[in-house]
Amino acid sequence: MFAALLTVWQSDLVAADFPGVMVYATGGTIAGAAKSGLNTTTYKAGSMGVQDLLEAVPELKSIANISSKQISNVRSADIYQNTLLTLAKEAQEKLKDPNIHGIVVTHGTDTLEETAFFLDLTIRSPKPVVVVGSMRPATAISADGPMNLLQAVSLAASPEASNRGVLVSLNDRIGSAFYTVKTNTTALDTFRASEQGYLGMFIGAQPRFFYTAATPTAKPYFDVSTISSLPKVSIIYMHEDQSNEQIDSAIQAGAKGLIIAGSGNGAVPTTVRERLAELKKAGYPVIRSSRTGSGFTTTKPESLGAGILNPQKARILLMLALANQSDLAQIARYFNEP
Ligand code: GLU
Numbered sequence: 001m002f003a004a005l006l007t008v009w010q011s012d013l014v015a016a017d018f019p020g021v022m023v024y025a026t027g028g029t030i031a032g033a034a035k036s037g038l039n040t041t042t043y044k045a046g047s048m049g050v051q052d053l054l055e056a057v058p059e060l061k062s063i064a065n066i067s068s069k070q071i072s073n074v075r076s077a078d079i080y081q082n083t084l085l086t087l088a089k090e091a092q093e094k095l096k097d098p099n100i101h102g103i104v105v106t107h108g109t110d111t112l113e114e115t116a117f118f119l120d121l122t123i124r125s126p127k128p129v130v131v132v133g134s135m136r137p138a139t140a141i142s143a144d145g146p147m148n149l150l151q152a153v154s155l156a157a158s159p160e161a162s163n164r165g166v167l168v169s170l171n172d173r174i175g176s177a178f179y180t181v182k183t184n185t186t187a188l189d190t191f192r193a194s195e196q197g198y199l200g201m202f203i204g205a206q207p208r209f210f211y212t213a214a215t216p217t218a219k220p221y222f223d224v225s226t227i228s229s230l231p232k233v234s235i236i237y238m239h240e241d242q243s244n245e246q247i248d249s250a251i252q253a254g255a256k257g258l259i260i261a262g263s264g265n266g267a268v269p270t271t272v273r274e275r276l277a278e279l280k281k282a283g284y285p286v287i288r289s290s291r292t293g294s295g296f297t298t299t300k301p302e303s304l305g306a307g308i309l310n311p312q313k314a315r316i317l318l319m320l321a322l323a324n325q326s327d328l329a330q331i332a333r334y335f336n337e338p
Contacts, residue, residue, distance in 0.1 A: 019101035019157035021064040022094050024087060025050035026115075027073040028108025030145040032137030041186070043137040045075035045108055053106065056138065057146045063205065064101070064157040076108025076133075079115060081230045081319070087115070088122040088224050095125040102128035102156030106149065109133040109182055109190065112168065116177035117313045120166035121320055122224045128161035130169050131177060135188050144171065144188055147205075154205040163213040164199065174200040174207060178216040181310060183293070194294045195308075218336045222320040230319040231256035235311045237291065238262045244275045257285040257318045261311040266290050266297035276302040285322065285331055289314045299337045304328070307336040 025031065027046025031053060034043035050068045060066055069090070072083050091103050107115055116131040123129055132152035134145035152169045155161050166177035171188045179193035192198075200209035234250035236258055250258060260276070262268050266288030268276065279286050280303055289306035290297045297305040306314040314335070321331045 019064045020097075020099040021066050021102050021104060021153050021156045022091075022100050023050060023054065023066055023068040023104045023106065023153070024071050024090065025053065025068065025073070025106045026071050026076070026079065026083060026087070026108070028076050028106065028112075028133050029137050030106050030108075030132070030134040030148065031073060032075075033139045034137055035139075037139060037141040040136050040140050043139065045137070046073040048138055049073065050106070053138070053145070053149060057150050059150055059205075060153050063150070063154050065099075066153065074108070076111040076115070079108070079111055084115060084118045085224055085227065085230070088119055091119065091129060092123050092125070092225065095123070095127050095129075100127070102130065102158075102161065104149070104152045104156045105129070105131045106152075107131055107133050109135060109170070111312070112191075113177075113181045114312050114316055116166050116168050116180070118316050118320075120177040121220060121317065122222050123166065124221055124223075126163045128156045128158065128164065129166045130156045130161070131166060132169050134170070135186065135190060150205050151202045151207070154202075155207045158207050160207060160209055163215070165215045165219065167199070169202075172202045173198045174202070174209070176216060178219055179308070181293075181313075218333075220317070220320075220334045222324060224320075224323075227323050231322040233257045233259060233315045233318045233322070235259045235261055235315055237311075238268050238272070240269075242269055242272060244272055247272065247275055247279075251284070256322050257287070259306070259311045259314045259318060260286060260288045260303070261291040262288050262297065263291060265295070266300070266303075266305055268302075273302050279303075280328075283328065285318065285328060287314050287318055287331075287335065299332065304332050304335060305337050309335065 031048040032043045032045040033047035168175040168180040179196040184190040234255040286303045289311040299305040
């Protein structure tokens, strides 16, 4: 009798303390499938639904009470701004639910850093939001998706992961969405933040943080609850012999701002520099970032620098800044540049 009572009491306690995690699925390699276990490059990303992903990892049930929603099922090159806005709005609402301890977003790895960065700038909550993907499709030998998903859910359910902004979790590592980028086309350890490092790692499914909770310096926040579309911002890649053609056609095609992927510290050829100075005079927003892959891009007379952000992250920030009708001085502050 006593033993039976104890069992009931314990299961009640477990139920009450059992964390709730919401999984939003968008597609990607983690939901990818091919006919051969050796196929790790020409599989079809976004083939499997969120239920398939969850059923493949029955261990998830011992970590959290999971609810899920399919937001899209595409390779991440096909993620557009409507998906970003939907994710940010849905996640922000869901995090108000006291039964939800954290959120996981499954995503293709190619543009994962853009979506994770967008969510980091647009979700305001102490609760963890974790973006996860995989480098090998679900059908591959040694597929990394199931363990990555288990770790991401474990991270989203962990109180230790609170107040750290959006997190990127793959390959046993935990990174800040603000800083983490994809650095290798095919390797499993592709997600890194070369200057800032990882925030922590996993021992099995257990997250272990290296530092107490912190968020990136001067991270801006944008409320997108009433925003239904973001202004077009284009990235123009610099190289020897580059001219003004692509800049002019991007503006003609409706770009409301430009990101320059410059050489070195955001350098551009002299003819381009002259065009950027004209655009600056006209109040048209241009941010210079770098094609080098790391380091600060500083402000120069012809245009603002992107600070620590690479071109694709600078594009996300400029779209959000322009959606809020900011002036150039305010935009400079968003990029943490004088
Ligand atoms: N890794 C890709 C993604 O981000 C899919 C692979 C591909 O399209 O070639 O969804």
